[in-house]
Amino acid sequence: MSDAKTPPKTPMFPQFSELQVMSPSEAEEVLKFSRARADQNDPFAEWAAPWRQESLAHYLKIGWSMAKRDPEDGRLQGYVLAQPVLFMRGQTQTVWVEHIDGESDAVVAELLDTIVRVSREKHMQRVLMTFDPAKMAGGASGIGDVIRDRSGRILEDDILEFPTTKSKG
Numbered sequence: 001m002s003d004a005k006t007p008p009k010t011p012m013f014p015q016f017s018e019l020q021v022m023s024p025s026e027a028e029e030v031l032k033f034s035r036a037r038a039d040q041n042d043p044f045a046e047w048a049a050p051w052r053q054e055s056l057a058h059y060l061k062i063g064w065s066m067a068k069r070d071p072e073d074g075r076l077q078g079y080v081l082a083q084p085v086l087f088m089r090g091q092t093q094t095v096w097v098e099h100i101d102g103e104s105d106a107v108v109a110e111l112l113d114t115i116v117r118v119s120r121e122k123h124m125q126r127v128l129m130t131f132d133p134a135k136m137a138g139g140a141s142g143i144g145d146v147i148r149d150r151s152g153r154i155l156e157d158d159i160l161e162f163p164t165t166k167s168k169g
Helices: 024-037 053-059 105-121 133-139 143-149
Strands: 019-021 066-069 076-088 091-102 126-130 153-156 159-163
Touching: 024 053, 024 076, 024 091, 053 076, 053 091, 066 105, 076 105, 091 105, 105 126, 105 143
Parallel strands: 091 126
Antiparallel strands: 019 066, 066 076, 076 091, 126 159, 153 159
């Protein structure tokens, strides 16, 4: 029985209730997920991959990497590796997204939207990530919608920026 004076609890991310901050204990699961999605014809694909073991050891302990899980069985559906960077390109608080991967374009778009929203909530000034416009061919992913809705812009040939400060400037 609930107390009438206590408001009901709402999820922090109502559109993404399965979002979880990742920890170093999940590295093996991320490796397995990413290896299954990597180019099986390239025996060296993992050597330079943003999800290689050394990278995961770094990113998963920082607290900005997040996972999307299936609500039924807890299976990993996608993840984002990110970290805060202080004093970069004239900004005091930037979030760098090293890598986003998901089992569908919709999961990737939702993860991207979520990291931008969380960054705004945490008063970070912007989110930066590498970006390959060729992956946007045909606009089939929903990522284009996130870029438009969150005022994303290309800074350089392969860097995408999302301003996250509340002021328009």
